[in-house]
Every structure is written in structure tokens, then in C-alpha cells.
Amino acid sequence: MPENHAHSSSRTTTPLVEMHNAGVFRAGRWLVRGVDLSVRRGEIVTLIGPNGSGKSTTAKTAIGVIRPDEGHVHRAPRLRVGYVPQKVALDWTLPLSVARLMTLTGPAEPAAMRAALEAAGVAHLADRQVQGLSGGEFQRALLARALLREPDLLVLDEPVQGVDFTGEVALYELIRDIRDRTGCGILMISHDLHIVMADTDTVICLNGHVCCRGEPQSVMGSPEYRKLFGARAAEALALYRHHHDHTHLADGRVQHADGSITEHCHAEDGHHHHSHDAVTGEPDAR
Numbered sequence: 001m002p003e004n005h006a007h008s009s010s011r012t013t014t015p016l017v018e019m020h021n022a023g024v025f026r027a028g029r030w031l032v033r034g035v036d037l038s039v040r041r042g043e044i045v046t047l048i049g050p051n052g053s054g055k056s057t058t059a060k061t062a063i064g065v066i067r068p069d070e071g072h073v074h075r076a077p078r079l080r081v082g083y084v085p086q087k088v089a090l091d092w093t094l095p096l097s098v099a100r101l102m103t104l105t106g107p108a109e110p111a112a113m114r115a116a117l118e119a120a121g122v123a124h125l126a127d128r129q130v131q132g133l134s135g136g137e138f139q140r141a142l143l144a145r146a147l148l149r150e151p152d153l154l155v156l157d158e159p160v161q162g163v164d165f166t167g168e169v170a171l172y173e174l175i176r177d178i179r180d181r182t183g184c185g186i187l188m189i190s191h192d193l194h195i196v197m198a199d200t201d202t203v204i205c206l207n208g209h210v211c212c213r214g215e216p217q218s219v220m221g222s223p224e225y226r227k228l229f230g231a232r233a234a235e236a237l238a239l240y241r242h243h244h245d246h247t248h249l250a251d252g253r254v255q256h257a258d259g260s261i262t263e264h265c266h267a268e269d270g271h272h273h274h275s276h277d278a279v280t281g282e283p284d285a286r
């Protein structure tokens with residue numbers, strides 16, 4: 001049985017990373033503002049939101065690649081971060097083996113490299129060229145590289161990009177297993193507004209600010225969903241729906257459903273309300 005360091009203690013332990021009212025101002029506008037989040041050991045936090053809503057900016061701010069222009073970010077002392085970025089700057093015309101990809105960002109002992117590749121399920125691909133890998137294999141190779149650092153916090157920016165549905169389920173299972181085995185915390189960006197890993201403890205929906213947050217609603221009980229995708233898929237995925245009732249203006253202000261305009265978007269300002277509903281597994285809800 002894998003050791004599960006996760007949930008029982010996750011609410012009581014000190015956060016690996018904590019953001020308070022964090023905002024990033026670039027090129028004359030706020031890319032994100034008012035972000036509060038924390039990730040503890042064993043916890044999986046998933047960021048969702050439309051394109052350009054500030055998910056990558058938030059993740060980069062959490063790990064210190066970007067400095068916030070307002071608010072605070074606090075990381076645990078000596079925090080080891082494993083980061084799988086959304087885009088990797090590779091020259092795809094040059095030959096590059098998986099083993100070499102592993103050491104591009106830092107040296108690694110052969111034994112450690114083997115262990116990381118094994119943990120990501122791609123030990124058999126060590127000598128293969130990255131150009132020939134499938135989307136899922138490439139994501140696993142990047143995951144292996146992040147695992148080399150034995151991270152306390154794993155930050156995954158769209159880990160299932162370029163991966164088909166079956167591969168997505170397998171990758172989510174792998175990520176959960178890594179969490180269970182190592183007890184690391186995971187901050188994940190989901191490429192899909194509606195589907196997040198069922199093991200996610202907290203979903204945070206961004207749209208330049210935190211729109212809403214909560215636990216994902218599971219579709220495990222839905223017979224149609226299970227019939228179409230199988231019980232394993234139903235265990236690995238859940239749907240989470242949300243509704244926006246306000247728009248962000250170009251100057252960063254917020255226009256609400258009642259037509260009023262405010263400087264910020266705060267849940268308690270009385271202008272807008274969010275609702276969440278469980279989806280009972282219509283397969284085409286993807």
C-alpha cells in the first residue's frame with residue numbers, strides 16, 4: 001500500500017507556499033490581482049480559468065519566478081520546487097535524447113536519473129529522441145526531470161497538454177501516486193475549464209482575480225459516465241462548473257451584472273454571486 005501523507009494532516013501543517021492578496025502589474029495593467037492561495041504537503045490545488053486569466057502568472061509568482069507588485073508570497077524555508085512549465089524552449093531540429101533532456105537544467109547522478117524516469121513511468125525511453133515521443137511520453141519526461149529535484153512542491157503547468165483522454169487519466173493517476181508516495185504538495189494548472197482531477201483538494205478559478213474556489217464535484221456516481229469512459233476514468237476525473245457574472249474591462253476595472261463598475265472584484269462587495277453545480281456525467285459535457 002502506498003503511504004498516504006496527504007489529507008489527514010494537510011489542514012494543520014504549515015503551507016509550503018502561501019499567497020496573500022498577490023498581484024502582478026505588467027505593461028500598464030494588472031495581470032492578476034487579489035490572489036490568495038496556499039498549498040500544503042500532500043495537498044493538490046488546481047488552477048482553472050480561461051486563456052489569459054493569469055494561471056501561469058500565478059504559478060510563477062508562487063514559486064518566485066515572478067515577484068508580486070502587491071501582496072505577499074511566502075515560501076517555506078529551503079523549499080524544493082519541481083516545475084513543469086507550459087512551454088519548453090527546445091530546438092526541435094537538434095537531436096536530444098530523453099536522458100539529455102533530464103540534465104539540461106542541471107546535473108544528475110545516473111541512479112537518480114533512472115529513479116526519476118522510473119517514477120514517471122518512462123525508464124524505457126531514456127535513450128529515445130524527444131522528437132519522437134508522444135505528447136504523454138514527453139509530459140512524463142518533463143515530470144521525471146522535475147522529480148529529479150525531489151521536490152516538496154510540484155508545480156505542473158498544463159501537464160496533460162497534447163495528451164489524449166486515456167493518457168490524461170493515466171497521467172492524473174501518476175500525479176496522484178507521486179503525491180501519495182512522496183507527500184509533496186501539488187499546484188496544478190488545468191488546460192480544461194470543466195475537468196479537473198478528482199483528487200484535487202481545492203479548485204481555484206481565476207479570471208484576473210480569484211473568481212471562485214471549492215472542492216471539485218465528482219461524477220463517479222454517474223452510470224453514463226462510467227459506461228462511456230470506464231470506472232477508472234470516473235475515479236480520476238471530476239467536473240467542476242462555474243458561472244461568471246461579471247466582466248473585466250481593459251483598464252482592470254470590473255463591470256458587474258447590474259451594470260455597476262468597481263475598481264476590484266471582491267466577493268463581499270455584493271455585486272456578484274457564484275454558483276457551483278455538480279454535473280451528472282453527460283459525456284459531452286467535456
Ligand SMILES: Nc1ncnc2c1ncn2[C@@H]1O[C@H](COP(=O)(O)OP(=O)(O)OP(=O)(O)O)[C@@H](O)[C@H]1O
Binds near residue numbers: 050057
Ligand atoms: N510579462 C508580461 N508582460 C505583459 N503581459 C503579460 C506578461 N506575461 C503574461 N502577460 C499577459 O498576462 C495575461 C495572463 O497570462 P498567463 O500566461 O498568466 O495566462 P494563463 O491563464 O496561464 O493563460 P493560458 O491558459 O492561455 O496559458 C495574458 O493576457 C498575457 O498575455
